[in-house]
Amino acid sequence: MTAPTSNPLLQPWQTPFGLPPFAQIRPEHYGPAFQHAMQMHRAEADAIAQSSEPPTFDNTIAAFDRCGRDLGRIARLFFNLAASETSPALQAVEREISPRLAAHFSAIRLHAGLFARIDELFQRRDELRLTPEQLRLTERTHLDFVREGARLPAAARARYGAIVERLAELSTRFSQNVLADETGYRLVLRDERDLAGLPQDLRAAARAAAQERGEADVWIITLSRSLIVPFLTFSDRRDLREQAFAAWTRRGEHDGEHDNRPVAREILALRKEQARLHGYRHYADYALVDRMAGTPAAVAQLLEQVWEPAKARAAAEREALGAMALAHGAQHTIEPWDWRYYAEKVRKARYRMDDAALKPYFSLERMLAAAFDTAQRLFGLRFIERPDIGAYHTDVRVFEVRGRDGGTVGLFLSDNYARPHKRGGAWMSAYRWQSRADGETLPVIVNNNNFAKGPAGEPTLLSADDVRTLFHEFGHGLHGLLSQVTYERLSGTQVLRDFVELPSQLFEHWAFEPAVLKRHALHHATGQPIPEELIDRLKAARRFNQGFETVEYTACALVDMALHALPDVDGVDITAFERAELERIGMPREIVLRHRLPHFGHLFASSAYAAGYYVYMWAEVLDADGYEAFVEAGDPFDSEVAERIRRYVYSSGGTLLPAEAYRAFRGRDPVVGPLLAQRGLADVRQAA
Ligand SMILES: [Zn+2]
Numbered sequence: 001m002t003a004p005t006s007n008p009l010l011q012p013w014q015t016p017f018g019l020p021p022f023a024q025i026r027p028e029h030y031g032p033a034f035q036h037a038m039q040m041h042r043a044e045a046d047a048i049a050q051s052s053e054p055p056t057f058d059n060t061i062a063a064f065d066r067c068g069r070d071l072g073r074i075a076r077l078f079f080n081l082a083a084s085e086t087s088p089a090l091q092a093v094e095r096e097i098s099p100r101l102a103a104h105f106s107a108i109r110l111h112a113g114l115f116a117r118i119d120e121l122f123q124r125r126d127e128l129r130l131t132p133e134q135l136r137l138t139e140r141t142h143l144d145f146v147r148e149g150a151r152l153p154a155a156a157r158a159r160y161g162a163i164v165e166r167l168a169e170l171s172t173r174f175s176q177n178v179l180a181d182e183t184g185y186r187l188v189l190r191d192e193r194d195l196a197g198l199p200q201d202l203r204a205a206a207r208a209a210a211q212e213r214g215e216a217d218v219w220i221i222t223l224s225r226s227l228i229v230p231f232l233t234f235s236d237r238r239d240l241r242e243q244a245f246a247a248w249t250r251r252g253e254h255d256g257e258h259d260n261r262p263v264a265r266e267i268l269a270l271r272k273e274q275a276r277l278h279g280y281r282h283y284a285d286y287a288l289v290d291r292m293a294g295t296p297a298a299v300a301q302l303l304e305q306v307w308e309p310a311k312a313r314a315a316a317e318r319e320a321l322g323a324m325a326l327a328h329g330a331q332h333t334i335e336p337w338d339w340r341y342y343a344e345k346v347r348k349a350r351y352r353m354d355d356a357a358l359k360p361y362f363s364l365e366r367m368l369a370a371a372f373d374t375a376q377r378l379f380g381l382r383f384i385e386r387p388d389i390g391a392y393h394t395d396v397r398v399f400e401v402r403g404r405d406g407g408t409v410g411l412f413l414s415d416n417y418a419r420p421h422k423r424g425g426a427w428m429s430a431y432r433w434q435s436r437a438d439g440e441t442l443p444v445i446v447n448n449n450n451f452a453k454g455p456a457g458e459p460t461l462l463s464a465d466d467v468r469t470l471f472h473e474f475g476h477g478l479h480g481l482l483s484q485v486t487y488e489r490l491s492g493t494q495v496l497r498d499f500v501e502l503p504s505q506l507f508e509h510w511a512f513e514p515a516v517l518k519r520h521a522l523h524h525a526t527g528q529p530i531p532e533e534l535i536d537r538l539k540a541a542r543r544f545n546q547g548f549e550t551v552e553y554t555a556c557a558l559v560d561m562a563l564h565a566l567p568d569v570d571g572v573d574i575t576a577f578e579r580a581e582l583e584r585i586g587m588p589r590e591i592v593l594r595h596r597l598p599h600f601g602h603l604f605a606s607s608a609y610a611a612g613y614y615v616y617m618w619a620e621v622l623d624a625d626g627y628e629a630f631v632e633a634g635d636p637f638d639s640e641v642a643e644r645i646r647r648y649v650y651s652s653g654g655t656l657l658p659a660e661a662y663r664a665f666r667g668r669d670p671v672v673g674p675l676l677a678q679r680g681l682a683d684v685r686q687a688a
Contacts, residue, residue: 009033009074017411017444018432020077022392027089033074034097038104041068049113057128060117061138065487066437072488075101076431083423084415084448085392102168103161109148110157118142119151133655137487140654144489147290149277156277163270167607170267175605177258181251182223187231187244189219197236199356202227205452212420223248224424226450233340238332245337252598253575260598261574267604268569284564287611292498292618292658296565299614302621303561305672307554307585309681313547314588320346336592343545351541355463358538361521361530364416364451364460367467367511370520371474374510378642379482379650380404383412393419395453396446401481410434410481413446416470417453417460424450426469428476428504433491434483443492445480447473459524464538467511475507476500482650490654497612499658501619502626503650509627512538513636543680550679552594555587557614560603564611574598617675622662624674629666 008024010033015021044067053059082094108114121128122142125135145151149160188210189195195203205227206219213220221231221244228248235241252260268283275286284296293299321334321342334342347353375381383399391398391413399412413431426449434443449469454460462470479500480492493500510516514535521530559581566572574597582593595602595613602609609615626649629641648656648665662670676682 007033007036009077010036010070013073016386016389017442018073019389019391019411019444020073020431022390025077027087027093030074030078030090030093030097034071034078034101037068037071037074038100041071041104041108044068045108045111045114049111049117051117055117055121057121057130057134057138060121061134061141062437062487064114064118064141065137065489069438073432076429080429080431080446081392083427083429084446085419086421086423098172099165099168103165106148106161106164109145109150110161112150112154115145115150118145133486133490136655136657137490140489143290147278152277160274160277163274167267167270167274170263170270171604171606174252174260174263174267175601177260177263178252178599178601178605180258181599185223185247186213187221187240187247188215189221189240194237194240195219197234198231199234201452202230202234206231223251226424229340232337233344235341238338238341241337241341242335249336249592249596250598251596253596260604264574264597264604265569265572268563268566268572268574271564271607271610272566272569282565282567284561284611287564287607290496291612291615292496293614296561296611299557299561299618302618302672303554303558303614305676306550306617306679306681307558309676310547310550310554310679311586311588313681314551314591315547317343317545317547318588318590324349334590336590339548339590343548347541347544351537351544353537353541353544358464358530358534359461360523360525361517361534362462362464362467363524364454364462364470366520366522366524367462367470368414368416370511370516371471373520374471374507374516375474375478377637378510379478379646381409381478381481386411391415395419408442410443410445412477412481413444415446416449416451418450422448422450426450426473428473428480428493430480430492433488433494434480434485435488435491436486437488441488443480443483445477445492447477449473461524464512468508471508471511472504475504478507478650479503482646483653484651485653485655492653495654496658497608498615498618499622499661501616502622502662505616505619505623506626506645506649509623509630510636512542515636546679546681548591550681551588551591554617555582555585555591556594556600557617558585559593559597560600560609560613561611563597563603620678621672621675622670624678625670625672626662626666628674 007029008021009029013019013021045064048060048063048067051059078090078093078097082090118141122138125138130138148164149157152160189206198206203219206221209222209227210216210218210220221227228244231244232241252258271283275281275283278286280286280289288295288299293302318334321339324342324345325332325334325338328345332338372381372383375383380403382402384402386398386400389398389411393415395415395417397414399414401409401412403409426447429446429448431444431446432441435441449466451460451462451466476493483492485491493503517530517535522528523530559578562581563574563577578593578597597603602613604610626645629645630636630638633641644665648661652661656664659669673682
């Protein structure tokens with residue numbers, strides 16, 4: 001065991017921006033460092049609780065915000081690396097440390113002496129002459145404790161701790177079961193007949209998947225989204241599509257050791273018990289209290305406005321697919337494994353859209369420059385590369401971010417390529433949050449993507465979807481970088497779950513603004529700007545297949561809310577529940593849930609999105625309506641609108657209630673019209 005004194009995780013990090021000294025840190029440093037940092041955190045919490053002074057905002061609320069700094073920086077480093085650049089050694093640490101951390105944080109929130117002081121201040125908060133941010137921090141801290149069981153009687157607190165621990169175990173098992181099904185399945189393609197219809201880049205990816213599994217001379221499709229979705233889109237082999245689709249949609253749903261049905265059943269029962277202990281009828285009521293939406297009824301009202309128009313639009317889309325199938329001589333009806341295949345043919349025929357024609361204009365280098373330039377035009381930020389600052393992998397690029405006045409704002413790490421030891425998907429995270437309570441602390445923010453790196457000596461070319469993802473994560477990144485708050489708990493993206501996608505989804509709007517494309521979408525070889533006609537086609541195809549997309553998403557959100565609003569979940573059969581619920585809402589038979597319950601990680605791999613899958617749609621109401629402010633101003637870079645959105649959304653973190661923040665930016669509450677228009681649902685009788 002490494003002694004704490006020689007452990008680099010426990011030393012002050014004398015590095016630019018307090019970046020971790022990556023090169024010095026070894027996996028065996030984490031265990032002892034976590035142990036030590038948890039003890040320190042506990043001691044700091046005890047000291048606040050045992051103070052002989054009467055509680056004040058400074059000696060209790062602000063002091064609690066400041067404590068556990070070492071634990072915070074070690075945990076952020078560890079979980080960032082566990083996602084971006086893991087190893088068997090780090091994975092072993094993760095299995096060991098995750099339940100211990102969960103138990104540690106639960107014990108802090110159930111600390112009776114600490115909560116007594118916080119509660120006293122909370123009850124007297126209106127007499128304390130707090131600044132608005134201090135008031136918000138008081139309310140936020142109090143709610144964090146209450147939601148983790150601090151107000152429960154002693155006997156119930158013990159039970160609550162046990163529930164939290166068991167939920168952590170079950171969630172890990174749920175996601176490991178899904179992963180086992182995803183990596184365990186392989187559709188082996190042996191010859192040209194099996195490969196019929198597949199484009200070159202998909203063949204290359206399937207070949208790489210085969211090689212990774214030690215199989216030469218074949219191609220393998222796994223159930224990873226990046227392989228299965230393109231396979232269903234392009235494969236001419238209807239029999240293979242049906243076979244792969246069946247395996248994909250039944251992940252987690254089969255007898256044996258990876259069966260998620262009993263796991264989900266137990267999670268639901270524990271959540272119901274959790275909600276009841278708090279005095280709520282069911283988990284949906286409990287979850288929604290800490291969201292912008294506030295109540296399940298508010299969510300239902302939004303989803304209902306979307307659901308019927310989405311179904312109508314999907315029905316029109318299905319007719320177009322049926323006609324396309326007939327034109328190809330197919331005599332069958334459209335089945336779920338046919339939808340993506342014929343939709344792609346309709347898209348090509350109707351809009352002459354082809355990713356291969358677009359990609360040369362979307363080099364990663366130029367699109368990153370486009371994102372930076374957009375941030376400069378909106379918020380005055382400049383991104384200056386700092387090759388002298390090393391990160392955890394040579395592919396990670398490090399940028400110092402400067403503000404309009406030339407002052408340094410923070411550090412931005414850009415980690416864009418897929419690697420074997422990197423988790424899938426795209427995400428934003430922080431190595432350090434911005435705050436001022438302990439002196440000016442600048443944010444260190446990272447964006448992760450999983451783009452396939454171009455061949456040696458050639459640029460990495462992105463699809464339109466990739467470009468959207470790049471801008472999305474960069475929007476989250478700006479939410480972290482532009483943060484201007486005093487207290488760490490309120491910094492950056494630490495806002496309510498149905499508000500956090502506003503800065504990211506809003507930023508997507510600039511990715512395909514003609515003004516941005518004309519300036520930055522330059523052909524990687526010739527430097528020629530993207531042709532006007534391609535921009536027009538991109539725009540025309542924007543609403544294509546939105547009926548399908550909206551139905552497969554919204555149905556998930558409806559099933560999630562219904563499941564978590566069940567007053568009695570004992571012995572619930574999740575597949576029977578799913579079937580009955582889909583029948584009740586009139587799910588089109590050709591469309592399957594984007595995530596079926598036995599593998600719905602958003603709901604069961606953690607509780608973050610339980611009774612919360614709706615949040616993307618909720619935030620889309622805000623981003624669609626919010627972007628209209630720029631449209632109304634007649635300029636996507638209107639400086640006055642940009643300043644308002646910076647001030648009230650990108651910089652304010654959790655210092656404002658979301659509804660107040662939005663109203664301050666927009667001058668009124670959001671309306672749902674722009675979202676319906678954006679998805680082509682405003683008048684579904686128009687051409688699909
Ligand atoms: Zn996001």
